[in-house]
Amino acid sequence: MVPNPLALIAEITHRCPLRCVYCSNPLQLAKRDSELATEEWVRVFQEAAGLGVLHLHLTGGEPAARTDLEELIAGGRLAGLYTNLITSGIGISERRLSQLVEAGLDHVQLSFQDSQEEPAAWIAGAKGHAYKVGLANKIRQLPLAFTVNLVVHRQNLDHIEEMIEFIEELQPQRVEIAHAQYYGWALKNRAMLLPTPEQLEHCMRAIEKARHRLAGKVRIDSVVPDYYARYPKACMGGWGRRLLLIDPSGQVLPCHAAGVIPGMRFDNVCDHPLEWIWRESEALQRFRGEEWMAEPCKSCERRTEDFGGCRCQAFLITGDATATDPVCSLSPHHSLIEIARAAASSEVSQPAWSYRTNAG
């Protein structure tokens, strides 16, 4: 029996004015002329609600790059979905923000790269920090939930306290402190992003202190980055189990990165009903359940908790998508993670980013 999905991640465009070095979009970005039309997205939202989906996460690229964002929010809300906008804020004027809220937006997640303009621009490959601060001040005057997202890594973790204080002044209800995850762009830049063990320990202490100080004011969500965890993360809550992602062109994926796995064939919402794709498509069935597992996962007690970890990470690091996620201390490939961690403690001689390109 295939469980129903609870959340839909809608990558409505890959266009973005920023070029963040850890962008979660694939290296092969979808072009503007391949993007689904407004009415196609709205139909998909209805189908998703019919499947039991509760939360709609509108993301990109920068979702505000689509001029029909208001209509998409209204469509999601009309379908009964809890509508969340994941945005850099660039392209959202004060007036447009009010229109998005009027359309039914429930929650906005505003991303910051740092606490100051210069280092933020160095990460994002473009300026926008001051604009985001101004927008945050408008957001909290409006009736919707407000989360600040902060991606942390080796280049900014030394001033984590300062960044938390900066976020506190923005007065969100919630902050997500997310460690960069090493897929597409972030994997290219891993040598400069992966934190040292000392930084990580310092970060966890700083977060604990802040949680205590801000209890009841700002909720802080954060997890240990998987390169430093003993066991892998339950990636997406299990393949094709809780979440689905639809890319700008309408292809249905189990996660952001699954396109990297060779031989994956994704079905498109233009060709099949979403319910059929969720239950039957080859891509969503490929690593669903336990059939595909090899040892040490196959007989491991934790297999129903972490589902063998992340298939994309297994492929990217070991070359085998059916291998145990190498971040697991039980994986025969775990030494590859230990090598990456050891490299993080040595200095990079000539720091140079691969910035994300644009979708065109």
Added chain:
Amino acid sequence: MPPPLPDSQPRLAPGCRWSTHNEHPVVLFPEGMIRVEGTAQNILELCDGQRTTQEIVAALSARYAAADPQKINQDVASFLEALHQKRIVDY
């Protein structure tokens, strides 16, 4: 964070709202939902931002005449405090 005061006016926090899932009442909030049934539902439905905590306790005491009002008062306060920590309820 202190529990609600007798004259606080508890309400769902911005971006938190009622819905149904598999025919059960739920409250949706960023990144999650809680199923709200029984007493929890009775309490939360009274949290309209108008009624005070005191009035909510009085309404519940009238409804559950057999229960000790002192106990109801404590239950309401700790329930709302827990949801406030999660940023689902404001007061």
